[in-house]
Amino acid sequence: MTKDEVEAFVAAMIEAGSNIQAIGTIGYVLAEPVDPTDREAYRRIELVSSAFGERDHLKADIIAYLHEIGRVVEIPVEPDAGLS
Secondary structure, X not given: OOHHHHHXXXXXXXXXXXXXXXXXXXXXXXXXXXXXXXXXXXHHHHHHHHHHOOOHHHHHHHXXXXXXXXXXXXXXXXXXOOOO
């Protein structure tokens, strides 16, 4: 997969039924369908994932694009408890 394919990859995953989302700025998830009971969605998601191929080198680009389109779960920052 190339950087130029990031948007198409995300669109294809969404169309397949994936609930693809960035997790803060550290990663993203894509395997869980919007409807976890939709067994066919798991198959479609796997097919899309395989079709686009290796994408580890584009992790930051995928995360950034997911942020752009509002598909992100923010990681709460815990206040400093004063423990040192």
